[in-house]
Amino acid sequence: MEPRYLTIKQALLARIEGGILAAGARVASENELASEFGVSRMTARRALDALADEGVLIRTQGLGTFVADERPSSNLIEIRNIADEIHGRGHAYHCQVLTLEAQAADAKQALRLGLASGGEIFFSRLLHCENALPVQLEERWVNPKFAPDYLAQRFGAQDLTPSGYLNKVVPLTEADHLIEAVGASETLQSLLQLAQGEPCLKVSRRTFGPAGIVSYAQLFHPGSRYRLGGHINY
Amino acid sequence: MEPRYLTIKQALLARIEGGILAAGARVASENELASEFGVSRMTARRALDALADEGVLIRTQGLGTFVADERPSSNLIEIRNIADEIHGRGHAYHCQVLTLEAQAADAKQALRLGLASGGEIFFSRLLHCENALPVQLEERWVNPKFAPDYLAQRFGAQDLTPSGYLNKVVPLTEADHLIEAVGASETLQSLLQLAQGEPCLKVSRRTFGPAGIVSYAQLFHPGSRYRLGGHINY
DNA sequence: TGTATATACTTGTATATACAAGTGCTTTGC
DNA sequence: GCAAAGCACTTGTATATACAAGTATATACA
Numbered sequence: 379m380e381p382r383y384l385t386i387k388q389a390l391l392a393r394i395e396g397g398i399l400a401a402g403a404r405v406a407s408e409n410e411l412a413s414e415f416g417v418s419r420m421t422a423r424r425a426l427d428a429l430a431d432e433g434v435l436i437r438t439q440g441l442g443t444f445v446a447d448e449r450p451s452s453n454l455i456e457i458r459n460i461a462d463e464i465h466g467r468g469h470a471y472h473c474q475v476l477t478l479e480a481q482a483a484d485a486k487q488a489l490r491l492g493l494a495s496g497g498e499i500f501f502s503r504l505l506h507c508e509n510a511l512p513v514q515l516e517e518r519w520v521n522p523k524f525a526p527d528y529l530a531q532r533f534g535a536q537d538l539t540p541s542g543y544l545n546k547v548v549p550l551t552e553a554d555h556l557i558e559a560v561g562a563s564e565t566l567q568s569l570l571q572l573a574q575g576e577p578c579l580k581v582s583r584r585t586f587g588p589a590g591i592v593s594y595a596q597l598f599h600p601g602s603r604y605r606l607g608g609h610i611n612y
Numbered sequence: 613m614e615p616r617y618l619t620i621k622q623a624l625l626a627r628i629e630g631g632i633l634a635a636g637a638r639v640a641s642e643n644e645l646a647s648e649f650g651v652s653r654m655t656a657r658r659a660l661d662a663l664a665d666e667g668v669l670i671r672t673q674g675l676g677t678f679v680a681d682e683r684p685s686s687n688l689i690e691i692r693n694i695a696d697e698i699h700g701r702g703h704a705y706h707c708q709v710l711t712l713e714a715q716a717a718d719a720k721q722a723l724r725l726g727l728a729s730g731g732e733i734f735f736s737r738l739l740h741c742e743n744a745l746p747v748q749l750e751e752r753w754v755n756p757k758f759a760p761d762y763l764a765q766r767f768g769a770q771d772l773t774p775s776g777y778l779n780k781v782v783p784l785t786e787a788d789h790l791i792e793a794v795g796a797s798e799t800l801q802s803l804l805q806l807a808q809g810e811p812c813l814k815v816s817r818r819t820f821g822p823a824g825i826v827s828y829a830q831l832f833h834p835g836s837r838y839r840l841g842g843h844i845n846y
Numbered sequence: 847t848g849t850a851t852a853t854a855c856t857t858g859t860a861t862a863t864a865c866a867a868g869t870g871c872t873t874t875g876c
Numbered sequence: 877g878c879a880a881a882g883c884a885c886t887t888g889t890a891t892a893t894a895c896a897a898g899t900a901t902a903t904a905c906a
Contacts, residue, residue, distance in 0.1 A: 381889060384770075395704040395743075407856065418891045423857085431665070432696060439857040440898030462666060470629035509629075536618070615859060641886065652861045657887085673887040674868030 386415050386425035394434065394445055405435060405443040459545075460516075461537040464508045472510065473534045476569075477503035480522075480529065490584065490594045491521045500528045502540055505569055512570045515598040516540065524548045524592045541595075548587040570600045620649050620659035628668065628679055639669060639677040693779075694750075695771040698742045706744065707768045710803075711737035714756075714763065724818065724828045725755045734762045736774055739803055746804045750774065752829040758782045758821055775829075782821040804834045 393399045406414065411422035426443055429435040437443045464471040483491070483499040491499065500520040505512050518540050520528050524547070531543050566572070581597040627633045640648065645656035660677055663669040671677045698705040717725070717733040725733065734754040739746050752774050754762050758781070765777050800806070815831040 383889080388770075391699060395699075409856090420892085421890060424889090426857095432699065434699060437857065438898085440855080440900080442856060442899095465625055465629075465666065465668060536622075617859080643886090654862085655860060658859090660887095671887065672868085674870080674885080676869095676886060 382415070382417055383421050383424040383428070386411065386417070386422060387428055389415075390425060390429060391434070399445050401445050403445050405445060407442060459539055459542045460506050460514055461539050461542065464506075464513075465537070469509045471537060472507045473539065474505045474507070475502070475533050476505060477501060478529060478533070481519075487519050487594070490591070491519060492591045493521065498522055500525070502528075502533070504533060504540065506539075513599060515566065515569055516595060517598075518593055518595040520544070520593040521591060524587055524590070540593075544585070544592055548592050566598055570598065572600055616649070616651055617655050617658040617662070620645060620651070620656060621662055623649075624659060624663060625668070633679050635679050637679050639679060641676060693773055693776045694740045694748055695773050695776065698740075698747075699771070703743045705771060706741045707773065708739045708741070709736070709767050710739060711735060712763055712767070715753075721753050721828070724825070725753060726825045727755065732756055734759070736762075736767070738767060738774065740773075747833060749800065749803055749832040750829060751832075752827055754778070754827040755825060758826045774827075778819070778826055782826050800832055804832065806834055 390399070390405065399405060405426070408419045408423045408426065411417075411426070412419045415422065426435060426437065430437050430443070433446055435443050436446050461471045461473070479501055480498050481487075481501045483493055483497050487499055488497065493499070500522055502516070502518045502520070504516045504518075506514040506516060520540075522528070525544060527547075528540075528543070531538060531540075533540060533543070567574075581599070582595070583597070584594045585592045624633070624639065633639060639660070642653050642657045642660065645651075645659070646653045649656065660669060660671065664671050664677075667680055669677050670680050695705045695707075713735055714732050715721075715735045717727055717731050721733055722731065727733070734756055736750070736752045736754070738750045738752075740748040740750060754774075756762070759778060761781075762774075762777070765772060765774075767774060767777070801808075815833070817829045817831065819826045819829070
């Protein structure tokens with residue numbers, strides 16, 4: 379391991395894996411690490427940034443750097459930000475906010491989010507487009523407790539997506555998936571610009587943070603322009 | 613979009629998506645971008661690094677920066693490096709190289725890699741461990757044409773894995789997956805430290821580069837310590 | 847008591863600089 | 877002709893510095 383920032387990165391990983399730094403523990407600040415390893419602050423910072431990118435650390439301006447919670451995961455399934463995914467294909471990403479509001483929770487939604495019915499729930503409805511063609515209709519119900527500023531977000535600007543925002547403000551620890559093929563309602567057909575009779579791929583997902591259910595989302599993809607699994611191009 | 617490096621990143625994305633920069637095209641150098649946007653080289657570099665991390669650009673020391681090939685992909689399935697995956701859980705990663713050699717290709721392997729039988733094929737057999745407990749036996753056959761230095765790699769050192777190495781030297785464009793549950797042979801049982809009668813999860817994967825099949829891998833996971841899909845913790 | 851204000855920390859952004867190291871092309875020397 | 881050396885360019889690493897901005901605590905003041 380030649381470069382010095384990698385040495386520091388490995389040293390930090392060793393501390394985390396060795397139990398010296400437990401999940402949630404505070405990591406030494408950039409300046410402290412710089413002193414300890416005899417490097418400049420920017421070099422120490424690079425190691426911390428790399429680990430933060432990998433999800434091992436969580437950094438907050440003004441507060442410090444902390445060890446992320448343990449995240450046992452399967453190696454084949456991962457939730458990707460739709461904006462990143464489309465950019466990764468070299469295509470233009472664009473999204474349209476159809477709805478962004480507070481709603482009174484009906485019994486079904488309250489149950490899904492583990493809340494009392496009648497309480498307030500945030501709801502968003504976005505249409506994600508790849509090269510100006512819709513590829514996903516996202517309907518999302520959010521527990522206000524975990525993301526009180528959700529309604530103030532400017533989704534679409536700077537490629538900000540609901541999933542990307544939530545991932546930033548709440549560390550996600552678990553998810554439930556349900557994948558199915560469904561017929562398109564008239565609304566869906568017009569929004570996704572579907573051909574007559576074209577089916578939709580529906581992904582229902584519930585995401586959990588450390589303190590409970592963060593959001594419930596239903597993602598509708600046009601059957602002809604989207605697929606999951608089997609032979610993969612990436 | 614406040615920070616300047618994000619402005620540059622967005623500008624580059626716009627050029628790629630707008631067709632001004634096609635796949636494979638050369639991107640302006642760090643110094644050129646710095647002049648064009650009136651920032652320092654380090655700021656331009658940050659934008660390029662971010663896009664390289666996302667897989668949009670490919671950077672090569674001494675050569676330059678290029679637009680990566682298009683990579684249409686599903687958003688739910690992704691191949692993660694086992695070392696990163698384990699580190700992401702905050703666990704210790706370690707791997708043991710059991711075999712690393714050139715073999716004469718038998719008919720079956722030659723067919724899998726799309727080569728003439730009797731030719732030379734690189735073969736590796738590694739045991740990946742999480743907290744000293746084996747979680748994956750990886751058997752991999754590699755087309756020497758795409759990775760001539762494969763046998764010279766020091767897998768295990770610096771968390772270098774075959775998958776990570778191949779991903780670095782060859783841009784992967786496609787993959788085939790086959791997932792199944794199999795019984796464990798005696799060898800497998802002892803290597804993976806399996807209980808009597810414990811099944812294995814077997815993932816067979818063929819990875820493609822732009823010019824053909826790069827490698828064929830069989831990954832065996834202990835059924836009791838590994839799972840895919842359904843309810844996910846991550 | 848409660849509310850501002852100051853402060854000491856943290857991470858985030860940006861710059862200028864220096865040298866290392868890899869690639870491709872030209873020039874030199876045999 | 878041909879191989880070695882040099883050169884111009886690229887990205888990679890590392891440093892020192894400066895200021896912006898977010899967080900929490902202590903302090904002063906009404």
